[in-house]
Amino acid sequence: MIEVKHLTKSYGSVQAVHDVSFTVGDKEVVGFLGPNGAGKTTTLRIIAGFLGATRGRVTVDGIDTVRDPVRARYRIGYMPENVPLYPEMRVGEYLQFRAELKGVPRARRKQAVERAMDDVRIHDHAQVLIGNLSKGYRQRVGLADALVARPSVLVLDEPTAGLDPNQIREVRELIRTVAEQHAVLLSTHIMSEVEATCDRALVIDRGRLVAQGTLDALRTLRRSGATRFVVRGDGARAVEVLKNTGEIHDVRDVRRIADAVVLEARWAAMADPTRETEQAVHRLVAADLKLQEVSPVKTSLEDVFALLTEEEPRESDPSVEVEDSAASREEVEP
Amino acid sequence: MTGFWPIFKRDLFALFVTPMAWALMVIFLLLEGLNFYWLTVHFANQVDLAVDHGPLQWFFGETVLFYLPLLMLPPALTMRSFAEERRAGTIESLLTAPVSTPGIVLAKWCASFVTYLVAWAPTVLYIVILRRAGEVDWRVVASSYLGVILIGASFLAIGVLMSAMSKSQFVAVLLSLAVTVGLFILGIGEFVFDRGLAHDICSHVSIWSQMADFSKGQIDSRYVVFHLSLIVLPLFICVRVVDSWRWG
CATH class of the missing domain: 3.40.50.300 (P-loop containing nucleotide triphosphate hydrolases)
Structure with missing residues (x-):
């Protein structure tokens, strides 16, 4: 050791x-x-x-x-x-x-x-x-x-x-x-x-x-955290609902699979992805949208690496301790 | 002294498995052979032999053919010891092995010292040949070899230190030649200055006078102490130099 x-x-x-x-x-x-x-x-x-x-x-x-x-x-x-x-x-x-x-x-x-x-x-x-x-x-x-x-x-x-x-x-x-x-x-x-x-x-x-x-x-480092929502039905409305959810940074309409739309929501820097995802799911369901899949977007380590090493290190705390719990993954039945 | 034995063996191996030691020994023995040849030619025509200017005194110190290899061999034997390890980077695996720095330094010095002794060993044959032609005082032979060994050992210690202080073998050999030849020339100052402090200092360090004494059967303890300190001091500094790499 x-x-x-x-x-x-x-x-x-x-x-x-x-x-x-x-x-x-x-x-x-x-x-x-x-x-x-x-x-x-x-x-x-x-x-x-x-x-x-x-x-x-x-x-x-x-x-x-x-x-x-x-x-x-x-x-x-x-x-x-x-x-x-x-x-x-x-x-x-x-x-x-x-x-x-x-x-x-x-x-x-x-x-x-x-x-x-x-x-x-x-x-x-x-x-x-x-x-x-x-x-x-x-x-x-x-x-x-x-x-x-x-x-x-x-x-x-x-x-x-x-x-x-x-x-x-x-x-x-x-x-x-x-x-x-x-x-x-x-x-x-x-x-x-x-x-x-x-x-x-x-x-x-x-x-x-x-x-x-x-x-x-x-x-799944928080700063690069994003969640994928696969929604059936009105894509534009889903984007709207998501955008109105608390700490979302932006929502992208990635692609369509049959009648479903794949949306990627990037969380704001200080957001807690687990809680935000839960909230987003509630709102989408409440808005009568059919949710097919919710999953964290796996960023490649390359992305994380580039992200971590391209910025100036922060003065106060140079190290970011990452907990395993941040890697939570939720599945919601449609 | 952890690590002494394997490093000593490896360094000896490295000297003898490469043409290095062999090439040096061939050149060395050629020069010594030439020295002996001249000696026999010279003394074959000499009817009257002076007691303190006989063949042994000739062989051990009265010709340039004795001093040339005595001054050149040690720097050539030690130039690789640290410089090559640093150039090739193998010093990193050596220093990260569980070995002590004095162990490494001493092993490298001992390996070159043994090679130096091996180079000199065949010259005993010349004395044996001399013995067949006349009387040889073996005590004089012993004291002469003591001189050769002491001077060689201290020059090798200087060589190891210089090798540790440079990253290329070439610089290492130049540095140690500068020191050994410089010391020799300083000793010649004994004949330049008539008296005074300069004369005393020069005569004390004079390799020429030392060999003149040793080859006549005189063992001056001052010379012995001088060379022992010239072994210990460079090796001690060398240990510090190697340790200093960690903190550079």
Whole structure:
């Protein structure tokens, strides 16, 4: 389990990371999401112990990474960005070296290396010089290295960068398998990556954590919240009724399906979508309109991400804690 | 000292599995072989041998062919140690492994030191050959090698530090050459200044005078202390430099 508290890192006057706090629980895959240069790598490097923080504290399984660095690093399997490896070593030799370095006892070392190679399926490449490996295989060696000492926490910096779609799928599957025993924190700037592998996401922008929560919670983030109403009958009247409902920002007539009209209502910034939806349903029913379907509009994570990272972060509270309840979904019988 | 042993083995491996160590050793042994050849040619025609200017004194310090490799080999052996790890980025996986900084620094220095010893080892053969042609005082041989080892060890420590202070091997080798050659030239100052503080300082650090003493069987404890501190100090600074990367 990783606990990060009020982490700040400055390079001179430039603040790369500003007051970032989060936790990654056991058996949880957390995606660390942000555009390039947002401070992802810096944060991961601080957790892994490669960089020191200007302020704040990181603990891994309760061990402080600054006070007890060596003991903390025993518990972390870290895969740096771009996976630096020694080109003159063979894959097996390299993993053997890393296992020894990470304190795997001699008696168990061979077995640990075999297991790590099995996990990432590079057994047939054990005798290949690392310098001759393709990008995908280098990535796997990096993952095997992170796994070899069976640490309780995995920190992976852009684990699928530069891989082809097949390799990406394999690495994602691998991460899911690995997560059954480890806490995993992985960084990426690709949204679909998080959707495919993570339970939870942290969104960082310009060094500040701008949102965190489960994927569903992030998708139905209030500020981008909208509800779809499928109404049979008089579409124009339905729009009118909806527009008169309290906190609706605007209503769009999206399309028609047979005799039904699909309307999308975007809620005002401060509205509570659950309550507003209930009210809207009451009014529509009261107005004798036949309601076929009511559902929250799933915004893609891309939309959320763009929304979260394009604005200036708010001064008072940089992070938006998103509750699962915001992801409520209502079905109304026609 | 966590992590010393695997890093030491890997660095030694990296030196010997690449042509690096072999190329350096070939050049080194060529120069030393040339030195020995001249020595035999020179002394073959010498009828009367002075006690303190014999073949051993020649071999251990009276020719440029001794000092050239002595000054050049350590920087070349250590230039990769940190600079290459930083260039390739492997320093990140190294420093995030459960290892202590003194362990890393010491392992890198020891690996280059062992390679240095391996390079010098075949030169013992020359002494064996000399022994077949006449008397050899093995105590003088031992003190000469002690000098070679001490000077090499301290130059390697300087080399490791310089490698940690630069991101490219090329800059690292230039920096450590500047220090080792600079130290040698400073020592030559002993013959430039007649007396006074400058003369004392220069003679104290003079590699030339030190080797002249060592090759005559004299072990001056001041020189031993000088080189031991020249090993400890750069390595200590190196540990601080590596630690400082985390806080940069």
